[in-house]
Amino acid sequence: MTKTVTDVICPFCGTLCDDLEVVVSDDGKQLLEVYNACAIGAEKFLHSQAKDRITRPRMRQEDGTWKEITYDEAVEYTANMLADAKKPLMYGWSSTNCEAQAVGAEIGEAVGAVMDNTATVCHGTSLIAVQDIGIPSCTLGEVKNRADRVLFWGCNPAHAHPRHMSRYSIFPRGFFTGKGHTGRKVIVVDPRPTDTASLADIHLQIEQGHDYELFDALRVAFKGEKLPDVVAGIPKEKIYEVAETLKSGRFAIIFFGMGVTQSIGKNHNIDAAIAVTRDLNEYTKAAIMPMRGHYNVTGSGQVWGWQFGFPFAVDLSRGFARYNPGETTSNDLLRRDEVDAVFVLGSDPGAHFPFNSVKKIYDLPSVVIDPHETPTSEVCKVHVPVAFVGVEIGGCAYRMDNVPIETRKVVDAPEGMMTDEEFLTRVLARVKELKGV
Amino acid sequence: MAEYLIKNGFIFDPVLGIKGDVADVAIKDGKIVETTALSSPKVIDATGKTVMAGGVDVHAHVAGPKVNIGRNFRPEDKLFNCTPGHGIERMQGGFSVPTTIRTGYNYAHMGYTTVMEAAMPPLYARHTHEEMRDTPILDQGAYPVFGNNWFVLEYLKNHEIENTAAYIAWLLRATKGYAVKVVNPGGTEAWGWGLNCDNVHDPVPYFDITPAQIIKGLIEANEYLGLPHSMHMHANNLGNPGNYTTTLDSFKLSEGIKPNSKFGRDQVMHHTHVQFHSYGGDSWANVESRAKDIMGYVNSHDNITIDMGQVTLDETTTMTADGPFEHHLTELNHLKWANADVELETGSGVVPYLYSPNIKVCGIQWCIGLELALLAKDPMRIFLTTDHPNAGPFIRYPRIMKWLMSQEARDQQFDAFKYKDKVIEATNLAGMDRELNLYEIAQMTRAGPAKSLGLSHMYGGLAPGLDGDVAVYDFNPNEPYAPDDIEKAFSNAKHLFKSGVQVISDHEIANNGNKRTLWVNAKANENPQVMRDIKEKFLRYYTVTLNNYEGSGHYLRNPHVIEVDATQ
Numbered sequence A: 001m002t003k004t005v006t007d008v009i010c011p012f013c014g015t016l017c018d019d020l021e022v023v024v025s026d027d028g029k030q031l032l033e034v035y036n037a038c039a040i041g042a043e044k045f046l047h048s049q050a051k052d053r054i055t056r057p058r059m060r061q062e063d064g065t066w067k068e069i070t071y072d073e074a075v076e077y078t079a080n081m082l083a084d085a086k087k088p089l090m091y092g093w094s095s096t097n098c099e100a101q102a103v104g105a106e107i108g109e110a111v112g113a114v115m116d117n118t119a120t121v122c123h124g125t126s127l128i129a130v131q132d133i134g135i136p137s138c139t140l141g142e143v144k145n146r147a148d149r150v151l152f153w154g155c156n157p158a159h160a161h162p163r164h165m166s167r168y169s170i171f172p173r174g175f176f177t178g179k180g181h182t183g184r185k186v187i188v189v190d191p192r193p194t195d196t197a198s199l200a201d202i203h204l205q206i207e208q209g210h211d212y213e214l215f216d217a218l219r220v221a222f223k224g225e226k227l228p229d230v231v232a233g234i235p236k237e238k239i240y241e242v243a244e245t246l247k248s249g250r251f252a253i254i255f256f257g258m259g260v261t262q263s264i265g266k267n268h269n270i271d272a273a274i275a276v277t278r279d280l281n282e283y284t285k286a287a288i289m290p291m292r293g294h295y296n297v298t299g300s301g302q303v304w305g306w307q308f309g310f311p312f313a314v315d316l317s318r319g320f321a322r323y324n325p326g327e328t329t330s331n332d333l334l335r336r337d338e339v340d341a342v343f344v345l346g347s348d349p350g351a352h353f354p355f356n357s358v359k360k361i362y363d364l365p366s367v368v369i370d371p372h373e374t375p376t377s378e379v380c381k382v383h384v385p386v387a388f389v390g391v392e393i394g395g396c397a398y399r400m401d402n403v404p405i406e407t408r409k410v411v412d413a414p415e416g417m418m419t420d421e422e423f424l425t426r427v428l429a430r431v432k433e434l435k436g437v
Numbered sequence B: 001m002a003e004y005l006i007k008n009g010f011i012f013d014p015v016l017g018i019k020g021d022v023a024d025v026a027i028k029d030g031k032i033v034e035t036t037a038l039s040s041p042k043v044i045d046a047t048g049k050t051v052m053a054g055g056v057d058v059h060a061h062v063a064g065p066k067v068n069i070g071r072n073f074r075p076e077d078k079l080f081n082c083t084p085g086h087g088i089e090r091m092q093g094g095f096s097v098p099t100t101i102r103t104g105y106n107y108a109h110m111g112y113t114t115v116m117e118a119a120m121p122p123l124y125a126r127h128t129h130e131e132m133r134d135t136p137i138l139d140q141g142a143y144p145v146f147g148n149n150w151f152v153l154e155y156l157k158n159h160e161i162e163n164t165a166a167y168i169a170w171l172l173r174a175t176k177g178y179a180v181k182v183v184n185p186g187g188t189e190a191w192g193w194g195l196n197c198d199n200v201h202d203p204v205p206y207f208d209i210t211p212a213q214i215i216k217g218l219i220e221a222n223e224y225l226g227l228p229h230s231m232h233m234h235a236n237n238l239g240n241p242g243n244y245t246t247t248l249d250s251f252k253l254s255e256g257i258k259p260n261s262k263f264g265r266d267q268v269m270h271h272t273h274v275q276f277h278s279y280g281g282d283s284w285a286n287v288e289s290r291a292k293d294i295m296g297y298v299n300s301h302d303n304i305t306i307d308m309g310q311v312t313l314d315e316t317t318t319m320t321a322d323g324p325f326e327h328h329l330t331e332l333n334h335l336k337w338a339n340a341d342v343e344l345e346t347g348s349g350v351v352p353y354l355y356s357p358n359i360k361v362c363g364i365q366w367c368i369g370l371e372l373a374l375l376a377k378d379p380m381r382i383f384l385t386t387d388h389p390n391a392g393p394f395i396r397y398p399r400i401m402k403w404l405m406s407q408e409a410r411d412q413q414f415d416a417f418k419y420k421d422k423v424i425e426a427t428n429l430a431g432m433d434r435e436l437n438l439y440e441i442a443q444m445t446r447a448g449p450a451k452s453l454g455l456s457h458m459y460g461g462l463a464p465g466l467d468g469d470v471a472v473y474d475f476n477p478n479e480p481y482a483p484d485d486i487e488k489a490f491s492n493a494k495h496l497f498k499s500g501v502q503v504i505s506d507h508e509i510a511n512n513g514n515k516r517t518l519w520v521n522a523k524a525n526e527n528p529q530v531m532r533d534i535k536e537k538f539l540r541y542y543t544v545t546l547n548n549y550e551g552s553g554h555y556l557r558n559p560h561v562i563e564v565d566a567t568q
Helices: A039-047 A071-084 A098-111 A124-133 A140-146 A164-169 A211-222 A236-247 A267-280 A297-307 A330-335 A355-363 A375-379 A420-435 B065-072 B100-109 B122-133 B150-157 B161-175 B187-191 B211-225 B244-252 B291-299 B323-333 B360-375 B394-405 B407-416 B420-426 B438-452 B483-491 B528-540
Strands: A002-008 A020-025 A031-035 A058-060 A066-068 A089-092 A114-117 A136-138 A149-153 A185-189 A202-204 A251-256 A285-290 A342-345 A366-369 A382-384 A395-398 A404-407 B004-013 B018-028 B031-033 B042-045 B050-053 B055-060 B112-120 B139-144 B181-183 B231-234 B269-271 B304-307 B315-320 B338-341 B349-354 B470-473 B495-498 B501-505 B517-523 B559-565
Touching: A020 A039, A031 A039, A058 A071, A071 A098, A071 A342, A071 A366, A071 A382, A071 A420, A089 A098, A089 A330, A098 A114, A098 A297, A098 A395, A098 A420, A114 A297, A114 A330, A124 A267, A124 B065, A136 A140, A136 A267, A140 A164, A140 A251, A140 A285, A149 A236, A164 A251, A185 A236, A202 A236, A211 A236, A211 A267, A251 A267, A267 A285, A297 A395, A297 B065, A297 B100, A297 B122, A330 A355, A342 A355, A355 A375, A366 A375, A395 B122, A404 B122, B004 B438, B004 B470, B018 B438, B050 B438, B055 B394, B055 B438, B065 B122, B065 B315, B065 B338, B065 B349, B100 B112, B100 B394, B100 B501, B112 B122, B112 B181, B122 B139, B122 B161, B122 B517, B139 B161, B150 B161, B150 B211, B150 B528, B161 B211, B161 B517, B161 B528, B181 B211, B187 B323, B211 B231, B211 B244, B244 B269, B244 B291, B291 B304, B291 B360, B304 B438, B315 B323, B323 B338, B323 B349, B360 B394, B360 B420, B394 B407, B394 B438, B394 B483, B407 B420, B407 B483
Parallel strands: A089 A114, A089 A342, A136 A285, A136 B338, A149 A185, A149 A251, A185 A202, A251 A285, A342 A366, A366 A382, B004 B042, B004 B050, B055 B112, B112 B139, B139 B517, B181 B231, B231 B269, B269 B304, B517 B559
Antiparallel strands: A002 A020, A020 A031, A058 A066, A058 A382, A395 A404, B004 B018, B018 B031, B050 B470, B315 B349, B338 B349, B470 B495, B495 B501
16 A cells, blocks of 8 residues: 655755645655656655665775765764864755754854855845845745736746746736736746746847846836837837836736846846836835745755854854855855865755866865765765655755745655754764864 | 752842842742742842843744844844854844844843744744744744734624634644734735725725724634733834824724733733834924823723833834835835735835934934833833834843933933934923832833733742742942943843743853743634635645644744633
8 A cells, every 4th residue: 555645845946835745655665656746846756766876975985986984984074074174165055954954054153164055156146135125025825816917037937946837926826816827917038938938928038148237227117217229139119018017017026037146247137126126116016036946045044044144155264154245155265265175965066066166176175965976976075865855854944935834754764864964963963072162 | 950049139029019128039940939948059149239030021023034034134234243152152143133042142131031022924933933943041932913814804804703713723823823913904915915004994905804893803802712912913004103093093992802811911902112103293394202192091091001112223123014114114214125925914024224313203212112111100011122123122121221210311312312402392201200110120021021921920020939030130229320330230130040040140141041932722612614714725825735834843842832721
């Protein structure tokens, strides 16, 4: 007999779907089927069942091969590496639960680490913009129940957040939105003709790198002021039309992604996007939301927020918390040789950082905590596989709208494997011994 | 557990009625006991010092989503004030929105041991509990907000008190909440469309119910259940000139309703941060104090308690579930604005604010808060708060004590105002010579709030059987002192005991205590209709499933459940 676990939370992206159903074997050791998930989410669950999964820590040998070590040895190596380092980088924290993040923050405090999460190459610019200008936002249920104007800017949920549109933004029928997608006007701003753009009522195929100008042009158009004939490759008539569409809605929502946070202008683009949203609130109701990527990158910003006061790039190396993006962000630190050890958990900088940052990780004492083999595990000295959060262990995660949801355990991890939190708790205890605190 | 004997202090305790007499306080097994019950206590010499019960804060925004928005979006709030850990203390940072760790320690340094988080969006209950878990020392509870909740709006439209009560009981359990909080009833739902409810008769868009119906209905539902605390109210029209009439209209909705609670409270409505609700005039040019009208009502109606919401003249971070108000504020001061509307439940906004002594209105606000307290006939019904951090950070409580206890201190502040004459003209404070004594301060900060919360069986006094929460201050009331000595002494307790554990020893944090999270488990009659409505709303309108909504216990490491039986 098999068992079906309902209300399962998907630990993949910031959409944090919580309606999955997972079929497991009677003994709870095997995961057989995943329902309701998108292709990526289902794969995340099923991948945990891989037969060739690595279940014990490994240490890199002189000749480049791996040697299996015990968790005790891995704890010892990690604790010593962090305790000996003058300024270790503890990076990642986005694909794990808040419980592990909280323990990690304590370790960071004990060893004087720089704590940074994946926002550093993603929505960190959004966080900086929020510090400049604030952010009028809402939960995704507000979008579902009220929004009749939906604008996607520099994001492609059809591929990156596959169930976002059906659960929250375009298709669902909510309390005041009984007509579903037919009651909504969808606008997509993207230089590419994406699958999301194919669903749009209006697709503004903006010239790449000219987002700031188009945001500003919208603000001009809201006021009915004069525009040049073409802005950012968009004819002014189209801009006036979009401005009018947004103003005439009852509730407008802007979703934005890496196309605008990491292109030219960076945080200034988001300043402008939020200013557009502020302006819209003079005419109607409007909100804006970053499409956060990892399922719990938002949570790591929250945990550090209440423990240190900053959402990313938190430098604890002077004994107190400092925050100065550009100085205390991972890539800047790595490329300036300012860190002397690298600890990675819940992220894959090997795949996402620039090559010369990855080379620095390769040159330094380094540990990666990750259930998978990744490009990062290829450049680190020690790889500690752990149980999958949200599959083999529960714990809290924050959705892209900051709503906390507790993920569920659906199957047992392979015999003898540790969880993130267990491993970190052991490291914290050992670090405290080494530091004599 | 260790036994303690705090010897020869000047005791101020409204519960025992002690007004500064020299006596001993004994602590054993976490509780206050008769001195004869001790066998070999550790003796704390409190000669020449003031001894009070641990402070109780009835209303502060210290944990949860909007507090953390305030932290994360204001790096400037941490400029030059992040400190390293030392001893058992961890790193800390922040001024108006301190980190959870600093929040716990700073309250402890003021001799406070219990702090209630004033507004918890139910959907974010986990977040609020996670932050409280990481706040050392303090006993805490959180009030879920109900005043814009769709279930409540739909039930109360037809005055369905029993259904409302059943829903409240369910939500308190699901969120591990402590009390029924109401913020701008109907107005925050209207803000879902960019609108507001300006007075108690202004109907809520679509839901076709008035704030008056919501307020009265929630008071009745609260009394139907007999919860420890009364309905906790933040009225419509906050912060606007001329709003005192809305406040009085809101007060009047409690008339004729008697408390039904086994927890010893006498009020059916606690109205919070009344300073923000006591403005006369019709514009910022002619805004004036209406504290006399407000206190005239409060003094003659003993089923109401209030707290001050005293402006402290600092740069701070305003945050409230009153979404439309924060939008109004950002239009006023043009500073950054965060808004966070919550599906089916509530909303919130966050805006930094600078209460400057160089601005007339800020001076008037400062006067109004103090007037409320100085006009109060019964200090057991008005509590010292700043609506932290809205009118100022909680670390200013000792400064407010100074202003309340010393006319000289108030005069000094008047002299520092740029528009002193205009402030005096618009207010009554300059003519008041009342100076509160420490007994009255203990009423406003200990016994009063504990009683209002329905927690006088645990907190607020030094009677045997109460929790061993005791603060010792370097303050000798019988010797001459300058006003600033008050602020200094009460900012920095010499010793503090929390549930019988010495958490501060000689001004230093000595122990992280054994913090508890208080929540109310109200048992109501089975109500199939409400359970069906809950299932329906989660199926159709929420974006989380019902089974993922209820918080599991592990967020509350040390829960203290207060059981209420409302089954009949």
